[in-house]
Structure formats: structure tokens, C-alpha cells
Amino acid sequence: AATAPGKKITARLKRTLPVRGPQAPTLSELMRWYCLNTNTHGCRRIVVSRGRLRRLLWIVLTLSAVGLILWQCAELLMNYYSASVSVTVQFQKLPFPAVTICNINPYKYSAVKEYLSELDKETKKALETFYGFSEGKSKVRRSVDDWNSTGSDFFQQIPLLKVEDFSRTATDLRSGQKRKIEGSVFHKDSSIVNSGDSNDIVGFQLCDANNSSECALYTFSSGVNAIQEWYRLHYMNIMAQIPLETKEKLSYSAEDLLLTCFFDGLSCDKRHFTRFHHPLHGNCYTFNSGENGTILSTSTGGSEYGLQVVLYIDEADYNPFLVTSTGAKIVVHDQNEYPFIEDIGTEIETAAVTSIGMHFTQSRKLSKPYSDCTETGADIPVENLYNKSYSLQICLHSCFQKAMVDSCGCAQYAQPLPAGAEYCNYKKNPNWMYCYYRLHEKFVKEQLGCQQICKDACSFKEWALTTSIAQWPSIVSEDWMLRVLSWDKGQKLNKKLNKTDLANLMVFYKDLNERFISENPTNTLVILLSNFGGQLGLWMSCSVVCVIEIVEVFFIDSLSIVMRRQWQRAKKWWNGRRARAGSGKAPQAGDVERQGHDNPACIDEDLPTFTTALRLPLPQDSPLPRTPPPNYSTLRLETAFTEQLPDTLELDRH
Numbered sequence: 001a002a003t004a005p006g007k008k009i010t011a012r013l014k015r016t017l018p019v020r021g022p023q024a025p026t027l028s029e030l031m032r033w034y035c036l037n038t039n040t041h042g043c044r045r046i047v048v049s050r051g052r053l054r055r056l057l058w059i060v061l062t063l064s065a066v067g068l069i070l071w072q073c074a075e076l077l078m079n080y081y082s083a084s085v086s087v088t089v090q091f092q093k094l095p096f097p098a099v100t101i102c103n104i105n106p107y108k109y110s111a112v113k114e115y116l117s118e119l120d121k122e123t124k125k126a127l128e129t130f131y132g133f134s135e136g137k138s139k140v141r142r143s144v145d146d147w148n149s150t151g152s153d154f155f156q157q158i159p160l161l162k163v164e165d166f167s168r169t170a171t172d173l174r175s176g177q178k179r180k181i182e183g184s185v186f187h188k189d190s191s192i193v194n195s196g197d198s199n200d201i202v203g204f205q206l207c208d209a210n211n212s213s214e215c216a217l218y219t220f221s222s223g224v225n226a227i228q229e230w231y232r233l234h235y236m237n238i239m240a241q242i243p244l245e246t247k248e249k250l251s252y253s254a255e256d257l258l259l260t261c262f263f264d265g266l267s268c269d270k271r272h273f274t275r276f277h278h279p280l281h282g283n284c285y286t287f288n289s290g291e292n293g294t295i296l297s298t299s300t301g302g303s304e305y306g307l308q309v310v311l312y313i314d315e316a317d318y319n320p321f322l323v324t325s326t327g328a329k330i331v332v333h334d335q336n337e338y339p340f341i342e343d344i345g346t347e348i349e350t351a352a353v354t355s356i357g358m359h360f361t362q363s364r365k366l367s368k369p370y371s372d373c374t375e376t377g378a379d380i381p382v383e384n385l386y387n388k389s390y391s392l393q394i395c396l397h398s399c400f401q402k403a404m405v406d407s408c409g410c411a412q413y414a415q416p417l418p419a420g421a422e423y424c425n426y427k428k429n430p431n432w433m434y435c436y437y438r439l440h441e442k443f444v445k446e447q448l449g450c451q452q453i454c455k456d457a458c459s460f461k462e463w464a465l466t467t468s469i470a471q472w473p474s475i476v477s478e479d480w481m482l483r484v485l486s487w488d489k490g491q492k493l494n495k496k497l498n499k500t501d502l503a504n505l506m507v508f509y510k511d512l513n514e515r516f517i518s519e520n521p522t523n524t525l526v527i528l529l530s531n532f533g534g535q536l537g538l539w540m541s542c543s544v545v546c547v548i549e550i551v552e553v554f555f556i557d558s559l560s561i562v563m564r565r566q567w568q569r570a571k572k573w574w575n576g577r578r579a580r581a582g583s584g585k586a587p588q589a590g591d592v593e594r595q596g597h598d599n600p601a602c603i604d605e606d607l608p609t610f611t612t613a614l615r616l617p618l619p620q621d622s623p624l625p626r627t628p629p630p631n632y633s634t635l636r637l638e639t640a641f642t643e644q645l646p647d648t649l650e651l652d653r654h
Helices: 004-016 027-037 041-048 052-078 109-131 151-157 223-239 244-250 392-408 432-444 475-493 525-540 544-583 589-595 610-614 646-653
Strands: 083-091 098-103 160-164 169-172 178-180 184-187 200-208 211-220 258-263 273-278 282-287 307-312 328-333 346-348 352-364 459-471 502-509 513-521
Touching (some): 027 544, 098 307, 109 160, 109 223, 109 244, 160 223, 200 223, 200 432, 211 432, 244 273, 244 282, 328 502, 392 432
Antiparallel strands (some): 083 513, 098 282, 273 282, 307 502
């Protein structure tokens, strides 16, 4: 009972004291309290400034500063994943790259002509019909083997055609008969050499074996290009049916290709070369392949300390319809990379010395999220068919070969075989030509999806090549040099060498400066936070504590105020509903006022102090309190003696 008055006073204080700070009942009071107490000066000046113009000016300045902060911070976030490129050059002993050498002519024509005899006969007939070309009797007679006799049916189905002025009729160059053209026409005008009359267009028609109405005519304004493409198409079909062991024997051996070899001033031979068979280039040989676990290196730059080889090309044994140039192709690459001869091969001329100077560069890019490159290719959903380290070219070729097997039922001859597949040929896959050309068209137009799936490698090695050519051998040294080389190879060649059969190649480092190009993150988390702090301090004189304060006030406290008001409304509605249900009448306004409400500022049960009591609001109908006047009757002296003392009488007389 003794504490009942204290509780009543505490409850009254809770109901009547004004609430400030994070527990303010309204958002406007919370924002006013924040502006008066925050360390961000702009917000405080908005509240304390006198005059509308000055307050409006501070509002504009504060909002402009906030906008600049947001813009600068967005720029910092967008540039967070940017990378800077650094180039490091150091002088040291360098590993020598692998050098792959291939003869431009893949197979000796004298050895492979029996397999191509039917195709050669069809090609000569087309040349004679269209160009009036006929072979003299002085040429060597070429035998026809029954092994390829079934190919004539396909030559008749896919003959060379001459189209006049893009009409829908074409003349068969083999039989002279005219046929109607059905389907689409694809014109490949990419050659400077034309066939004389601009209206004469040469090509061939491919049709779907399952649907004869689905056809495509591939035309060329150059008869040379048309004949070579048509010949190459049938050539791949024939070679796909020959076993690999047989094709390796039909191509050039290391003894046939290499005449002399020097590396770093020392003699080398075929034991330093590794053979691998390329479908389109036959037997190729790689110097310093690293298969035996040893990679050669060089500590001196210059042409005298690199690789020097003399190649025997044997021009007389070239296929006249398959290749039209003479020489060799080389690729400088890393030991773990596949040499794409047809894509990046450098051609070496005959009767000349070709000097190739190299600059070595290693490059490394940052992977995600800085760039869309791959470290090892393990995240690419394409099987690597080349058994070498990942590269973009390997991915693209493997992707196309996989699509070829899935769509056409067989593999394209120029690329490695997937597991369980076999190369396309007429006998087993009569529809492969039409399917291949349709698929290749989609690949070139990036409709196959390979360009979207395949990514660049994050790290790679590159040798920048500088090529120079000089006549070799010279006129004065030609005689004795050819005699010596013929003597060295005389027992195998049985003839005198011609300088057009020889090619001299030199591959060397121009200097031993290794260039290392790497990407480094431009920003780190520490730098990003420092930049954020600089922007906040520059525009708003704000720190991390201010940011935490902003989050607390504008998100946590504001949300709590909204939720508290919603809760009070719901509670009021529920209490009113219960009252109506219990008494049958609606509560009066006075009853609601007498119920009061809790003040969240007074959360303890302590008795009120004198200071808090002074802050209580006065009743509306009561007058202001004043100090009461003194009671003057209390100023009178009342004695306790009945008689006056004698000594006081003396004083009264005076």
C-alpha cells in the first residue's frame, strides 16, 4: 500500500512526459532528434537555420552532397573488379619452344596416287570440259585400283557444275547434261582469279540423302577455287577409309624430310624430332617436344645459337590438285600446346633461307570476376579431344567435332576422333557432305553455340615471330652446295638435288628478354573502404560511426516506430472489441482517456524526482500556482509572562 502512490506518479509520468531520441513516437520527431544530434553538419543546419531561404539552401546542399556520395561510391564499386596490367622484363636463360615442321604436301603422290586415281580422272575430265585442258602423253600413266571403283557413283551424284548468270539450270561438266537447281545457293566469291567470263560460275550441289528436295548449291566465281574445294571434299572421303598405319607409310619419313640439323651450334638428327600424324598434313615432326622429359634451353641469342635445318621438299612428288604451293609449314608453340598447322602455320619457301627471330612473352589474366577466362578448361562443358593443355582453338574444334558426331553420325576427317566415333565416308555415311556444309555454315555464323561456350585461357605463352627471307643458295655457291647435299643423300635419292627442292630454316631468339604480362587487381577491400571513407568525409564530414547511426535511425528505429504504431492501433481495436462484447455498449471517450497510455521513456519503476515532477503538464482548467501571501498574525509576539519584569519598566519610562 505504501508504494501505490509512487506507482501512480510513475504511470502518470509515462503518459505525459515528451519522448525524444530513438524511441520517439513519430517519424517527424525521430528525424528532428537525429538532425539535432548527428555529426553530419548539413542535417543539423537544416533544423537550426532561421529563415526559409537559408533552410532551403542547406537542404539543396545536403541533398547534392548525398547524391555526389552515391555517385562516387557507385563508381568505386563498378571499378572494384577492374585490373591493371603490369609488364616485367627480365634477362635469363630461356627454354627453347617446340618447333613443328610439316611438308605442305601431306603424302607422296607416287605412293598415294593409286587411291586417288578415280578422283584424278574425274578432275581431269572437268578441266578438259570447262577449260579445254588435256594431259599430254609425256605424263606418267597413273593406275586405277579397284579399291576406289565404288567412288564413281558418288562423283556422278556430286559433279562439278557450271551455272550461267545465276539461273536455275546448270551444266554437268562431266557429262555435259543440264540439270535443274533446287534449294539454296551459296556463292563464295573470295578469289582474285576468275574463270574468264564473269557469267560462268562453277560449283557443286549437295543434297540431303534422306530428302532429295533439300539441296544447296555452292558456287565460286573462280574455277581454281571450285575445283580445289570439290577435290578436297572427295579427297577427305577417300583418305578417311585408309588405315592410319598405311597413311604414315604414304607420307614423308624423318630421313626424307631432314637433310641437316644444328641446334645451339651442335649437330642434331632425327632422334631430336617426334613424329605425329596430322590428317591434312601427313607426317609432321616436332623438335624439342619434351616427350622424353627433357626440354632444351638456350643461353645465347642470335641465329647461330638457335635451330638450323635444311628440308628436302621434293617438289616433283607433289599432288597437282590438292596443293598449289611448294614448301613447308612450321609452328612455334609450347610443349603442352597442340600445333594447329592449318590455322597458325608459317609457310617456308623453297630455294630460300627463312630466318625467324623470336620474342618470348608469358601472359596471365585474372579469372572471374575480373574476366571471363578459364584456368584449366575444367569448367567448360566440352571434351578436349587433343590431349593437350586447354586453349580456345582446342575448345572450338572439339565443340564442332562433337556437334558433327551428334548431327551427322560421324566425325570430320580434319580433327581428332571422339571416343566411339569414326570418320565420315561415302559408304557408311552417304549424307555426311550435305550435313557437314550445313553445320559449318552454322558454326561460321556463330549459331552452333561453340563461340558462346568456349572461353580464352587465363595463362598462355606466346612467341612473337619476325620473319626474313633471303635467296639460298647463292649463285656462286649453288653448284658445290647441291653436290655435297646430293652426296650426303645420294644413296637414298638416286638423283641430283635441285634448289627448288630445298628449304633452309633458322629459328632463334633475337634476345633473351623474357616479358611477363600480368593483370593485378586495381582495388582491394582496404582501398575500397578507404575510398568510401574519403568520399563520406569530403562531402558530409561523416565517418563509419555516422553510417552506422544512419542505418540505425533510418532503418531500425523508423521501422520500430511504424511497427509500434501499428501494434497500438491493433491493440486499441482489440480492446474496444472486447469492451463492446462484454458490456454491450461502445466505450466513452472519457474512459479511453482514463485508460491512458504507457510512455516508453519511463521504463523503470523508480519514484519520480523533483526535476521530473516539475516537467509534469498543468491541468487545463487550473490557474497557475503562485506563492501565498504571508500570515501577518503570526508576527505578533505573545509572551509567556503574566507580569512585566521590573528591569523593563525602567526602559519604558525613558
